[in-house]
Amino acid sequence: MPAETKRKRDPSSEANGPLPDYTITIAxxxxxxxxxxxxxGISIPPTTQFTPYIHTINPPSKKSRKxxxxxxxxxxxxxxxxxxxMPEDAEYRRHYVxxxxxxxxxxxxxxxPKLHFGRMIKAHIKRDRLVDGKGVVMSNVDSRTALGKEFGTKKSQKRLRELELNKIDVSDMGKNITTSIVSQVEANTKDMPTAVELGNQIRANKPIPKVNHDANHPDEVYNLEDIISxxxxxxxxxxxxxxxxxxxxKSSFVQARIRKLAEDKSKKHTRLLKILRYISLMIDFYLFQQRGRGRLPAMDRVKKALSVDHAIAEGFFRRYTEKNVSSEEGSDKDIYAVSPALANKILYHMAVLCLMVDHYDVDIFQLKNDLGVQPKELTLAFKEVGCSIRELTKPQYTAMKMTKAEAMQHKRAVLKIPLEFPKPPSRRAKATRR
Structure with missing residues (x-):
C-alpha cells in the first residue's frame, strides 16, 4: 500500500484565506x-527521439536486493x-517527480532516476567496431590513456580530456578537405629532386677530387693537378x-713501391716517385693531426715537425684544415683544426693517388697498417672515389707467395669503367608485425 501523508493547515495562513487540504502519496x-x-555543454536537437532501456544488475553478496x-x-x-x-547520484541521492x-x-x-547525457560520433563507433573485429592490439600510448581515464587523478583526467578535444581525426574530414591537402602537398613537392638527382647532389658535396664522368679509361677519371698543385x-x-x-x-706501402720501381731500370719513374713522396707526406700529416685529435699548432711548427717545404705545408692547411676562433681573450692567433669530414678528405685524396701509382688496382693491406685505421674505414674511402672492393685472385696471391688464409686479409680496391659509386641512403622499410 502506498504511504500517505496528510498535510495540516497552518493557522497563520488563514488570514490570507484558507488553503485546501492535500495528500502526498509515494507511488x-x-x-x-x-x-x-x-x-x-551539449545541445540536443529538440526533434531527437529517445528510447529508454533497463538493465538488471546482480548485487554483491552483502546485498540481497537487485x-x-x-x-x-x-x-x-x-x-x-x-x-x-551517475554512480554518486544513484548511491546518495533520490529524485522524485x-x-x-x-x-x-x-x-x-x-x-x-536522473540520467546525464553524453554524445558520441557515430563514425567513431563504426570505426571502433571494425578495429575490435580485426583484433587490433592497443598501442602503449592508448593503453596508458585508458588507464589514466580509469584510475588517474582528476588533474590527469582533465588533461586527457583536453588532449582529446584538440586531437584531429582524419576520418572525420570531408573529401574536399583531404583532396585539398593532397593537392597542396603535390604542388609543394613537385620541384623536389628525384632520388637520382639527390644522389648526384650528395656525391657532389663529398670531399673527393673532381670526377670526369665521361672518362673512357680509369686514368682519365681524376686529374693529378686537382690533388697536388x-x-x-x-x-x-x-x-x-x-x-x-x-x-x-715510414710508410711500408711507399717503401715497397719504391723498391719495385728501383728494380725497373728501363726508364725513369720521376712522376710516380713524386706521387709516392707526396703520399708519404700525407700519411705523416694524417697521423700528426690524429695525435692532436684534430687540433694543429701553427703552420711553421707543423712544417718543422714533418720536414716539408713551405708550399706543401701551405697546401695541406689550405685543403685539409679549417680556421677556428681563439678562445683566449685578446688573442690574435689563428687556431687550425682537422674536422672528421676533412680527415676523410685526406683519405679520399690519398686513395686516388694510390690508385694512380698502382695502375688503379690497389692492395690496401699495407696502407691500412700505415694509417692505423680499420679496414672498413679505408675500404669505404676507396668506394667513395668509385672503386669496387675485391679479394686477391689465386694467381695473384700465389705470385706473391701467400697462403689462402693470408690472402683473406688483403683486399683490392679496383677502379674501372663504368664507375661504381655508393648508392645514396634510402628510406628504411617499415617494420611489419610478425
Whole structure:
C-alpha cells in the first residue's frame, strides 16, 4: 500500500484565506518510471527521439536486493546521445517527480532516476567496431590513456580530456578537405629532386677530387693537378730515390713501391716517385693531426715537425684544415683544426693517388697498417672515389707467395669503367608485425 501523508493547515495562513487540504502519496516503483535528464555543454536537437532501456544488475553478496540501471538513447544522422545514471547520484541521492491531481488535491510522488547525457560520433563507433573485429592490439600510448581515464587523478583526467578535444581525426574530414591537402602537398613537392638527382647532389658535396664522368679509361677519371698543385709538385725532390741511395719513408706501402720501381731500370719513374713522396707526406700529416685529435699548432711548427717545404705545408692547411676562433681573450692567433669530414678528405685524396701509382688496382693491406685505421674505414674511402672492393685472385696471391688464409686479409680496391659509386641512403622499410 502506498504511504500517505496528510498535510495540516497552518493557522497563520488563514488570514490570507484558507488553503485546501492535500495528500502526498509515494507511488510504488514500476518498470517504466519517469526519467530526469541533464546535459552539460551539449545541445540536443529538440526533434531527437529517445528510447529508454533497463538493465538488471546482480548485487554483491552483502546485498540481497537487485538493482536496476536505466539508459536513454537517441540519435541524429551523425551524433548519438546516451544518458546514464551517475554512480554518486544513484548511491546518495533520490529524485522524485510529483503528479498533482486537482480533483482529489493529491500529489503522487514517483521515484525518477536522473540520467546525464553524453554524445558520441557515430563514425567513431563504426570505426571502433571494425578495429575490435580485426583484433587490433592497443598501442602503449592508448593503453596508458585508458588507464589514466580509469584510475588517474582528476588533474590527469582533465588533461586527457583536453588532449582529446584538440586531437584531429582524419576520418572525420570531408573529401574536399583531404583532396585539398593532397593537392597542396603535390604542388609543394613537385620541384623536389628525384632520388637520382639527390644522389648526384650528395656525391657532389663529398670531399673527393673532381670526377670526369665521361672518362673512357680509369686514368682519365681524376686529374693529378686537382690533388697536388704545380707549386707543390715542383718542390718534391726524389733524386735520391731515383739513384736508390736511401729510403726515407715510414710508410711500408711507399717503401715497397719504391723498391719495385728501383728494380725497373728501363726508364725513369720521376712522376710516380713524386706521387709516392707526396703520399708519404700525407700519411705523416694524417697521423700528426690524429695525435692532436684534430687540433694543429701553427703552420711553421707543423712544417718543422714533418720536414716539408713551405708550399706543401701551405697546401695541406689550405685543403685539409679549417680556421677556428681563439678562445683566449685578446688573442690574435689563428687556431687550425682537422674536422672528421676533412680527415676523410685526406683519405679520399690519398686513395686516388694510390690508385694512380698502382695502375688503379690497389692492395690496401699495407696502407691500412700505415694509417692505423680499420679496414672498413679505408675500404669505404676507396668506394667513395668509385672503386669496387675485391679479394686477391689465386694467381695473384700465389705470385706473391701467400697462403689462402693470408690472402683473406688483403683486399683490392679496383677502379674501372663504368664507375661504381655508393648508392645514396634510402628510406628504411617499415617494420611489419610478425
Amino acid at each position: 510504488p516503483t514500476n518498470d517504466f518510471p519517469p526519467i530526469l535528464a541533464s546535459s552539460h 538493482a536496476e540501471e536505466f539508459l536513454l538513447y537517441g540519435e541524429t544522422p551523425s551524433i548519438g546521445y546516451e544518458g546514464r545514471e 510529483g503528479i498533482f491531481n486537482p480533483k482529489t488535491n493529491g500529489i503522487e510522488l514517483h521515484a525518477a 704545380s707549386d707543390e709538385y715542383n718542390v718534391i725532390w726524389v733524386r735520391e730515390w731515383e739513384r736508390g741511395e736511401e729510403l726515407k719513408s
